[in-house]
Amino acid sequence: MAMAMVRSGLRTALRSRTPAAAPKRNYSSSAGHDDARETAKWEKITYLGIATCTVLAVVNLSKGHPHHEEPPRYDYLHIRNKEFPWGPDGLFETKQHH
């Protein structure tokens, strides 16, 4: 009798434990935040990033690019063990002619 009561009690407890609706999946990015507000925030951060990069680009490009001196011909520089299929120069070496 006692066992039957315990068993039925357990069954009721277990039944009430089964969730009526599965908990909604929480994406890491939406946990506890209002997505509309987050959208606006990240839009501003993006604009800030673009502004920073634009300023950096203007400063940098207005300086002009540096010219380097030709280094001595050390044998570990300009290594050529075999021909390139497309010709004598490496892909980014055409500048050495001008």
Place this chain on the structure above:
Amino acid sequence: MIESQRHSFHLVDPSPWPISGSLGALATTVGGVMYMHPFQGGATLLSLGIIFILYTMFVWWRDVIRESTLEGHHTKVVQLGPRYGSIPFIVSEVMFLFALFRASSHSSLAPTVEIGGIWPPKGIGVLDPREIPFLNTPILPSSGAAVTWAHHAILAGKEKRAVYALVATVLLALVSTGFQGMEYYQAPSTISDSIYGSTFSLATGFHGFHVIIGTLFSIICGIRQYLGHLTKEHHVGFEAAAWYWHFVDVVRLFLFVSIYWWGGI
């Protein structure tokens, strides 16, 4: 068929793409080796292999979009597959790039006598890290901010904003690749200049290649967002692209600090 299905799993149809992709990879590898050594027909086999792989990628992903977006096979439980698959993929990419960083550290921490016992090697011209490298470094994190903007816009159901955000992501990525090309063009050394040139070009070049892949990935997500494929609840492809993009922009920070700055001064 779908009405009578009593489980939430996707039982895939037989597909020719795994074997066509494998054959393409085989032709690419053999053709690539032939091309780099004096064998006739190497370039042809390499091109055929690459065309085969690109074709397989196109039709395979086309099929996945049909199965997920149009036929509804990607239930919550099926979405776990590509999610869990993305994690080891990105981890393997981290390990790949780690090896390139390690190659650079190995050669620079104890420079050999053959290169003058110093790093950068004697006589080699290096880029000033305060110029284009410094300019190019904040561009990718800004693009990462734009992809987060897109993510929140998708979750908030703001479809148009999400498209704009993805356009911003892609534009910033293209600017970054443009500056990288400019940097290579102006660089005083190339891949054939000592171990410095090799490790520098391998690390920055493979990173640039990953930027290009991430850009394509974001372009595809932008098009799919424009077409209304991505919803609040279902945007696994976009999430994979966002994870990949964050991985690429974090690598750029390490690249700047360890290879351009520490390794270049």
